[in-house]
Amino acid sequence: EAGVAQSPRYKIIEKRQSVAFWCNPISGHATLYWYQQILGQGPKLLIQFQNNGVVDDSQLPKDRFSAERLKGVDSTLKIQPAKLEDSAVYLCASSSWTSGGDNEQFFGPGTRLTVL
Amino acid sequence: KQEVTQIPAALSVPEGENLVLNCSFTDSAIYNLQWFRQDPGKGLTSLLLIQSSQREQTSGRLNASLDKSSGRSTLYIAASQPGDSATYLCASRGSTLGRLYFGRGTQLTVWP
Numbered sequence: 001e002a003g004v005a006q007s008p009r010y011k012i013i014e015k016r017q018s019v020a021f022w023c024n025p026i027s028g029h030a031t032l033y034w035y036q037q038i039l040g041q042g043p044k045l046l047i048q049f050q051n052n053g054v055v056d057d058s059q060l061p062k063d064r065f066s067a068e069r070l071k072g073v074d075s076t077l078k079i080q081p082a083k084l085e086d087s088a089v090y091l092c093a094s095s096s097w098t099s100g101g102d103n104e105q106f107f108g109p110g111t112r113l114t115v116l
Numbered sequence: 117k118q119e120v121t122q123i124p125a126a127l128s129v130p131e132g133e134n135l136v137l138n139c140s141f142t143d144s145a146i147y148n149l150q151w152f153r154q155d156p157g158k159g160l161t162s163l164l165l166i167q168s169s170q171r172e173q174t175s176g177r178l179n180a181s182l183d184k185s186s187g188r189s190t191l192y193i194a195a196s197q198p199g200d201s202a203t204y205l206c207a208s209r210g211s212t213l214g215r216l217y218f219g220r221g222t223q224l225t226v227w228p
Contacts, residue, residue: 004159031213042120042205042218043160056215091159102148102167103212107160 002026004108006092012114018080021111025073025094031055032069033105034077035091043091049075050097079113087115118143120208122219129196129226137191137222139206144184147212151180151191152205154221160205164191196226 005024013019025032030051035043046065048056051072060067064083069075079086089112093105119142129135139149148167152160164173164180166189172181179192189206203223207216 033215040220042207042220043216044218045215048213048215050213055213093160097213101212102165104150104162104165105216106162107152109159112157 004092004094004106006090006108006111008111009109010112010114012116013082014116015084016081018078019082019113020076020078021090021092021113023075023077023092023108025075025092026106028096029094029106030072030097031095031103032075033093033095034067034075035093037089037091037110039088046077046090082113082115084115087113089113118146118208118210118217120206120217120219122204122206122222124222125220126223127225129224131196131198131226131228133196133226134192134194135196135224137193137204137206137224139189139191139219141187141189141208141217143208143210144187145210146184146208147210147214149180149182149189149206149208150216151178151189152207154203154205163204193224196224198226198228200224200226 032049034046037043049069067077089110091110092108150165151163166182177194203221205221207218
């Protein structure tokens with residue numbers, strides 16, 4: 001079974017530029033998550049999708065971050081314009097969903113963003 | 117809001133030692149708790165998931181326990197090996213569709 005795919009793996013941009021990340025979840029997984037992991041910290045949830053709909057985006061800086069999930073499969077996360085403090089690893093995860101189930105999350109390799 | 121703390125932040129041990137990593141959480145109303153491993157430059161690999169109704173889970177040399185009443189979980193690694201060197205993260209989940217709340221991790225180094 002193929003895992004969660006993310007691209008690009010690395011990105012270096014200057015502040016005020018725009019950047020986009022792509023995620024392809026495990027086939028059949030209804031739930032998709034984007035996390036931000038700043039160096040030395042644990043991942044923090046940015047946004048969670050259930051199929052096409054947003055379940056939780058309470059910690060997404062909506063003035064500069066946006067995300068969409070096309071047809072309930074792939075997802076893109078965009079930052080426009082980027083700030084220095086956005087330097088982090090952006091992790092995508094997916095899970096199947098059953099009521100009362102484990103709903104274990106599986107993570108992709110991440111995209112390391114450096115903002116200069 | 118759930119707060120997850122991991123102690124120690126870093127640990128360095130010789131090969132063969134048994135060791136314990138600690139995780140504490142402030143809200144005992146969790147749905148499950150998960151332990152992950154993260155290698156440098158890589159994503160997270162799930163090691164063990166404990167449902168709130170369970171007390172422990174085992175996989176090979178790894179054993180994770182959960183005590184909801186005290187807000188604690190431990191990850192026990194038996195007979196450590198250099199290949200176990202990585203950062204270990206614990207994360208709690210409050211509901212079936214809820215987000216994961218992560219600790220900062222314990223950076224483990226096992227030297228030959």
